[in-house]
Amino acid sequence: MTEPRWLTADEQHSWLHFIGVVELLPGALDTQLGNDAGVTHYEYLVMAVLSESPGRSLRMTDLATRTNATLPRLSRVVLGLEQRGYVERTSHPDDRRAKIAKLSDEGMSFLEETAPGHVAKVRELIVDALTPEEFSTLGRLSQKLLGRIDPEDRFGVHRGPAEPSTADAEPLARLGIGAPATRALAEAGQTMLGDVAGASREHLLSLHGVGPRAVGLLETALDARGLAPLQR
16 A cells, blocks of 8 residues: 655644634634624625626526535525525526526625625735735635636636736736626726726626626735725
């Protein structure tokens, strides 16, 4: 038998710190969203994914894949969101056995109201704890790890190795804002990070496919690279 490749003392030290972040961060995000908006982080994720999908809707099976959940778990969560008026479920027009989940107008409004507090917590716990260079490195390392963990890119957040670029000329597709948001911005003539610098936040949210999560990621990227922030 091949001898196991045990972690060295330095590797073990780094691994335990990384696992600490992985284990504790979801609870911290749950607490903030629960206290401020009465939802869990997973419920927020479901609505955020729907907000950035074409027509703000997805098949339940596709939504389960995008949010890394079993279909029974997703069904329970969507039922709760449905009861609050945030999500609607209908039968697929071409397959009556398939269900479609759609973010309602009320759900979109709720998401837009909730996103600033959530982004502030993400900034407090992660972004502002690092220098812009460290956060950029974290993004590249996370992208590399996702290539191993999620090689099929079910979440649509990694695009392969990033190449060096100036801040203004950094492609929006590399920021993990999602394919619908990237397409919507491209149709509006905005393909590089510099194209959205100083843009109106309200205008970006009015573009079909651009949700609060995408706008939050754009704001983070602009701030980290010292570019003009979005206008409120």
